[in-house]
Amino acid sequence: MPQIGIGIVGGGYMGKAHAVAFSAVGALFDTNFRPHLEMICASTATSAETYRAAYGFARATDDWRKLVRDAAIEAIVVASPQETHREIAEAAFAAGKPVFCEKPLGATLDDSRAMVAAADQAGVANMVGFNYVRTPATQYARELIRGGALGQITWFRGEHTEDFLADPAEPATWRTKGVSNGTMGDLAPHMINAALALIGPIKSLCAEVETVHKSRPGDQGAVDVTNDDHGQVMCRFESGAMGHLYFSRIATGRKMGYAYEIHGTKGALRFDQEDQNALWLYDASSPAERRGFTKILTGPEHPDYAAFCQGPGHGTGYQDQITIEARDFLKAIETGKPVWPTFRDGMEVNQVIAAAFESSKKQGWLNVSAV
Amino acid sequence: MPQIGIGIVGGGYMGKAHAVAFSAVGALFDTNFRPHLEMICASTATSAETYRAAYGFARATDDWRKLVRDAAIEAIVVASPQETHREIAEAAFAAGKPVFCEKPLGATLDDSRAMVAAADQAGVANMVGFNYVRTPATQYARELIRGGALGQITWFRGEHTEDFLADPAEPATWRTKGVSNGTMGDLAPHMINAALALIGPIKSLCAEVETVHKSRPGDQGAVDVTNDDHGQVMCRFESGAMGHLYFSRIATGRKMGYAYEIHGTKGALRFDQEDQNALWLYDASSPAERRGFTKILTGPEHPDYAAFCQGPGHGTGYQDQITIEARDFLKAIETGKPVWPTFRDGMEVNQVIAAAFESSKKQGWLNVSAV
Amino acid sequence: MPQIGIGIVGGGYMGKAHAVAFSAVGALFDTNFRPHLEMICASTATSAETYRAAYGFARATDDWRKLVRDAAIEAIVVASPQETHREIAEAAFAAGKPVFCEKPLGATLDDSRAMVAAADQAGVANMVGFNYVRTPATQYARELIRGGALGQITWFRGEHTEDFLADPAEPATWRTKGVSNGTMGDLAPHMINAALALIGPIKSLCAEVETVHKSRPGDQGAVDVTNDDHGQVMCRFESGAMGHLYFSRIATGRKMGYAYEIHGTKGALRFDQEDQNALWLYDASSPAERRGFTKILTGPEHPDYAAFCQGPGHGTGYQDQITIEARDFLKAIETGKPVWPTFRDGMEVNQVIAAAFESSKKQGWLNVSAV
């Protein structure tokens, strides 16, 4: 089996997750490449070396350009902060190398558009790190909807809610500055991607975005918060369905509130990432006295579950989503065919976010295509 | 103990519920009046007589004016369709009699305003039938919020969702015509009342109201649907909290989806009427490793529970809410003091609904005070 | 509609519940009798008079014999402590009057047997207060099982767990003395009755009954506890199904832990009284990828729900169970036909309890018919 040299930019939260994924993916899935952890890059030489040793890479660097150029690097994962995504991806494409980029694709819509153009020109595999849509439950939800199990969709409600900044006494950090690190920039992309994947394109929207706690304690007194704490979006899908999205980093009590509820003329679905191994399905065609939401536990019958366990209900977790991404990225490289979600999908998410900001500013409805 | 003669207009769904409530309230609660089921009124003499016999009233009539005027009638319950509420209530107040009116107070905001004026002028007890806010769980939620358990409220999400018209093949009936019988007119009042009760007045809103299934089967072919199937409202409370409301009669799978989620800086609450005996509380001050939503089962420690059962977790039900209303109405009559929610509270709900319709028409934000 | 004079012995927890039930039952259900609250009896004249006034009875007494003999009393409810049940019931039957007796039927198996004999001889209506089997959910569970929805039952697990004595510092009271006030005597009957109703007779069993906290604080120092805190029973049903029962008053966290899980070759059921409006059904014949437990919310399609509410998911509560009992008792009187559960059913429950005590003493398996 041919090896493939993997280079990862960023060794933090997600850099590690991808390193683990590429370590495990070959044993878990029937891949045609066996990934080799070739090089890891971080901001400093010291941290890069630490990551190298910890994750088992062959080499380390503090210069992502070196990584991108290196002949042994055949596929690149961008797991550094959003502001860095564009430059790295463009350089990688210029070197003709496939890129997997963490979400959000670009720090701005302009960045994302440039990245899509670069990907198109390079004609190589490109993917975005929307891992949550890869749980067996959400993949199955998508199949159910496409298969017509819910009939005509009339309502979609999605949220991505966490509470890491719910306490106003929580200090200011990099997370509290820079639009792309705010709730809309950083948390919203996952659920917007899910909305688009499950229901289709959003035509128009009306949003309200807000910084609730306008300053937070810093080392030398109060520091201004320059990005948003939460935001909501009423929307209309092109299919005609009505929808609502809510995003928050101050949703006290919510840890991984990536959740959706979908109603259609024939059925309904409910999902909450905090119990990611269950999908709740309502089938309106059941006899009235037996109707209700069925708690389906994911199992080998559902997409991408069997590789992790032969027993239903045994459960997959966060890291497994990242491993599924690795499998897909390898497949995209192998086949030369785009594997969803591509950079274009990532850009469409940024477009919805840009429209939401614009709508919130002008306080009214807006066509997504207008931004 | 002095008796009090009760007259109920309407012997259907709610007329029965109130008849049962007034039968049981004296034994359940420590009331100062013992209600006597004096007269029931329905559209026809035959149905009125049937109700009389079934519910145990002394007399029956098909003329609500007779009921209102009757000397033995000392308190009146209006449980007939919304279009009739105003006229009956005004006549009752004119006769100086206390009125309990089913929700929505009036069929229109104008009706409601006139009814408030009439109540104010009469100076007698007046209440509106928002029964769901009377569950022990929601009463306790209100206490918790007022007591500061959640800190500063940052987000409120409420819904009232059912699915009795989810199937487009469901035929046209009186429910599918007349604005006050639509989702905003008929279902929304309960949850709007809850939002106002829990969080306070709504300052501004932006809504989207829609008839999804524009015609339905009738006896002689398709019939136009002249009211709304679902509607959503983004709102801003006067307290500064942001909110969202959703109402639907086509929410496949939902039977009694009167549900809310509230986030504050110190805690959070979740409630779903489909499991009305549980309230979920998150206390952010607990140690990190023990934090989570606590499923509190209602019990004698919670408002108005002990009268129904000495054991916690034994549960109250729909009918018990109506009996609590009867207790409150008797108390309002006895003390001559308004007991929440009064006609004014009911009118404020109608105002939010009117603003939502207006906002949906003009497709933008609106101050509630503008309608 | 003919009136029927009701006499209730006991005005406490259950006396009140039955007084409320007989106040409401006529308006709720299509009964042929209209109950009249004729007389209430309590241990003292003062308390009896208080209850009379509170619940709306015509007369009060402190002598149950007077109540039993009174010509205006046509039906008797025994809601006094277990030790009094036999004597009162026997006297009532001797006077030819129908008797509804709270659980447990008798304080001992001997008492129960004598009561069944007296009922048989009198040939009048007789019922036992197993209210929990009357929830719409459990009634429906029974229908499902009888209709074969679960196939051959292989396993039944039932529990009745509460925690009112979980804290060893909780003082000694009448509840901590007398076998019939212990967990097996007082709590177990409800779930044993459910087990017999759902699965059929128990053939043999092996039990372990225990007083965990052997003394408790009293007014003058520690007081011995003379009855059991919890007990478990392995059993074999006559149908061949295997089972387990657990009863506890020290089950910290459980408030109304009347719960069962039933597995059959074709399906499964789960129920917990703490959420009494939901029944969880698993149908093994569903396609593998859609299988799971369906949370069925009770509604008008389920037994005895519609009288309380026309909307599904709106919920019934504890008091409603007692009202359903009142309806059934009136029906038994009217038809002269036994309505389940009769005194015989109550006696069979006592027999299982007696067998459990015996088994625990001899530490081994026992045929229930042996006691």
Added chain:
Amino acid sequence: MPQIGIGIVGGGYMGKAHAVAFSAVGALFDTNFRPHLEMICASTATSAETYRAAYGFARATDDWRKLVRDAAIEAIVVASPQETHREIAEAAFAAGKPVFCEKPLGATLDDSRAMVAAADQAGVANMVGFNYVRTPATQYARELIRGGALGQITWFRGEHTEDFLADPAEPATWRTKGVSNGTMGDLAPHMINAALALIGPIKSLCAEVETVHKSRPGDQGAVDVTNDDHGQVMCRFESGAMGHLYFSRIATGRKMGYAYEIHGTKGALRFDQEDQNALWLYDASSPAERRGFTKILTGPEHPDYAAFCQGPGHGTGYQDQITIEARDFLKAIETGKPVWPTFRDGMEVNQVIAAAFESSKKQGWLNVSAV
């Protein structure tokens, strides 16, 4: 970082899981060894070679003796059927090599005892594959109990229930023959291990074990089932706590019903592996009106979670448990100190099972030490 050569016997369900675990463990945890997948063994050369290629081993063999003896193999995982465990482990110990053995330790109690003796004599690292006790939730449950959060434990109920043989039409396979492949032999060990870990040693028990479906379809007509479908155990822990265990492979609807409920004088715990990322804690010291079970989502505050994800509620899955085992096994090898659960712990589980069979046969209570 020193490499360590891993040899795995068995390439099926668990062989794969361990191969993946050793691929990922180095990147996930701060191990001192970096495992190298040196050799895999399966029953046939062809299957061994397939596994080798799929999982990324250096070499393959169909002779476990070769694997055991091989100089490059420094640690051995036994993931072949239970009947083979003893012989392989003994040989590995004889060669002075650390052994990780899948559950159950031995196919019989005698096997297990011999294996413990061999491990003791070898004095090398030895562990048993009870992966479920390694979820962050169950590790935290253990900490809570040890820290006294529940006070004195009065009741433990555990179950391991699945439904893969619930349908009597399911054909006979190797699973339906051989005591060690039955429910008590194959499923029970996990939960018995949990019971011992959470509550301590079991002193005595009384069990009932049963083959419900005595024959199943085979290629040539009905085939006798020679092992048990389900079994229950009443038990008494040495601490004095009472307990109950239930094991089933015919529990229709249950997929991964590894669940426990624990009551103590100060609190209670509930856990169900089907939602492995939540632990339900009841704290009796909370104010009465706020008491209830708290759904704690596992997060970085809980044992062994942070390595997999920095965000709480993001969830770990089945495979992660196996990776935690790999980390522990490496640690045991490195330190030369036993890491729980050792072969001795595995043997104690087999002892409980042997006692349960004996008790079921003689139909009575038994001291576990008697077998």
